[in-house]
Amino acid sequence: QQQVKQSPQSLIVQKGGISIINCAYENTAFDYFPWYQQFPGKGPALLIAIRPDVSEKKEGRFTISFNKSAKQFSLHIMDSQPGDSATYFCAPYITGGGNKLTFGTGTQLKVEL
Amino acid sequence: GAGVSQSPSNKVTEKGKDVELRCDPISGHTALYWYRQSLGQGLEFLIYFQGNSAPDKSGLPSDRFSAERTGGSVSTLTIQRTQQEDSAVYLCASSAYRANSPLHFGNGTRLTVT
Numbered sequence: 015q016q017q018v019k020q021s022p023q024s025l026i027v028q029k030g031g032i033s034i035i036n037c038a039y040e041n042t043a044f045d046y047f048p049w050y051q052q053f054p055g056k057g058p059a060l061l062i063a064i065r066p067d068v069s070e071k072k073e074g075r076f077t078i079s080f081n082k083s084a085k086q087f088s089l090h091i092m093d094s095q096p097g098d099s100a101t102y103f104c105a106p107y108i109t110g111g112g113n114k115l116t117f118g119t120g121t122q123l124k125v126e127l
Numbered sequence: 128g129a130g131v132s133q134s135p136s137n138k139v140t141e142k143g144k145d146v147e148l149r150c151d152p153i154s155g156h157t158a159l160y161w162y163r164q165s166l167g168q169g170l171e172f173l174i175y176f177q178g179n180s181a182p183d184k185s186g187l188p189s190d191r192f193s194a195e196r197t198g199g200s201v202s203t204l205t206i207q208r209t210q211q212e213d214s215a216v217y218l219c220a221s222s223a224y225r226a227n228s229p230l231h232f233g234n235g236t237r238l239t240v241t
Contacts, residue, residue: 046227057131057218057232058170065227103170109226112183113158117170 017041020118027125035092035121037104040085044106044116047080049089052101052120060065061102062089094125129153131233133219137238138207142176148204148236152221158194159202160222160230161194165215177224209240 019038027033037047041063048063064071064078064087077090087106091098101122105115132151140146152159172186176196187193187231191209198201208211216237222231 048229055234057220057234058230059232060229063227063229105170112175112177113222113228113230114172114183115170115230116161116172117156117162117163119169 016069016117018104018106018116020121022121023119024122025124027094027123029096029125029127031094033098033123033125034080035089035102035123036086037088037118039106040088041116042085043108046109047078047104047106049078050103050105052103058103066111096125096127101125131219131221131231133233133236136234137237139241142211142240143194143208145205145207146209146238148217148238150202150204150219152200152219153231155223156221156231157199157224158222159196160220161202161204162218162220163215164218164235166178173204192200211240214238214240
């Protein structure tokens with residue numbers, strides 16, 4: 015059962031452009047919605063996260079938009095930079111359930127000069 | 128401070144051999160997780176330890192996989208009678224035990240079974 019689906023699978027964006035990655039989930043028990051960033055040879059690291067009682071959260075160039083009724087949330091990277099080139103994972107989970115992340119399928123982002 | 132440390136960083140083993148992978152979590156983190164990352168399956172949860180509670184083993188793919196955590200700190204993931212499909216990167220993460228505390232991942236052990 016594929017609980018968490020991401021799109022697109024890969025993305026190429028020009029420097030300064032906007033990168034948008036989408037995540038769709040099935041499990042309505044999820045109640046915390048983080049995005050993790052992973053560079054080659056490294057483990058994933060938390061980038062930004064949102065609670066379901068808000069529709070948008072912004073931290074610097076990174077914004078999460080959350081649509082509870084559609085069971086979707088997205089990551090927007092403004093003014094994309096080559097250093098943002100990485101693989102991005104949505105990883106929703108159920109708080110109080112051990113915070114076990116359910117990782118999405120991943121999106122490989124490349125930002126070109 | 129120091130992050131999550133995993134060893135070895137790479138391990139090549141022959142099919143049928145047993146392997147042990149080690150994880151040193153961040154000091155003071157009571158929660159410890161093992162995940163597996165492979166091309167075909169993405170990032171999969173394997174096992175979760177929290178303090179002195181019984182571990183959540185719900186993600187272990189077979190009884191060839193086991194893990195222990197000694198003294199609430201270091202953890203070892205053991206794979207017995209390795210198979211080629213066990214080839215993957217094994218990631219360990221730790222977190223503080225409070226609501227929505229992020230997971231801090233190590234850089235993983237790349238296991239290759241020949």
